Amino acid sequence: MSVSQHKKEAPKRVNCKVITVSDTRSKETDKSGSLIINMLQDSSHSVQDYQIVTDDYEVIYEAIKTGCLDKEIDVILLNGGTGIAKRDVTIEVVQSLVEKQITGFGEIFRMLSYLEDIGSAAILSRSIAGVYNDTAIFSMPGSRGAVKLAMEKMIIPEISHVVREIRKDLK
Structure with a gap:
């Protein structure tokens, strides 16, 4: 089956949780988190939850795990x-949780x-x-430029396709 066929079968709307990792940002000053939310909503996706957590391994771990255990959250x-x-431990937390890594994301980013x-x-x-x-x-990364790049070039174009691939073998 072609990629275009996969994308045709992908859900039009996915449910998301956005997590900003920062010791200094608040909801009022979180420009990157706001950009993610706006780009998701502009693409007809739903933001079910939004959190700002500190740069603390256990806090980040719990925020991710809670989202992944919520059956309403796709991404x-x-x-x-x-x-x-x-x-800076976000990468290490995610690595400790993932069952399958999507290596192309980091490489292409x-x-x-x-x-x-x-x-x-x-390189950093x-x-x-x-x-x-x-x-x-x-x-x-948390910079507005990095978020814009990742969201525009990779995440928004593929988010539904990724969810389709995850769901295709679920019974």
């Missing part, structure tokens, strides 16, 4: 906490970052996607 989108500083945005600093861009408990997880 979790995280931003922030992906750097190389000691407190860094390539696009290199080509379109930040040049060689792309950590991002990851995968599946846990039949829920897709996408984690991207």
Whole structure:
């Protein structure tokens, strides 16, 4: 079956949870989280939950796991906490949960970052996607530019397709 056929069979609307990882942002100052929410809604997807959590392994873990255990949530989108500083642990949390990693997400994100945005600093861009408990997880850096790039070029075009692929063998 072709990719275009897969996309035709994909759900038109998916239910999402947005998680911003930050020690400093609030709902009023979270421009990246707001951008994710707006882009999802503009694409006819539903945001079921939105949280801002601190750069703390257990707190991030619980926020993701709670979303993945909620049968109403199809996709979790995280931003922030992906750097190389000691407190940046979002990638490690996601890695500890995912059952299947979508390796192309991080690879293509860094390539696009290199080509379109930040040049060689792309080597510092950590991002990851995968599946846990039949829920897709996408984690991207917290900068507005990184979020815009990931959402426009990869997540929005493929989010329904990813959900279709996860659901196709569920009985």
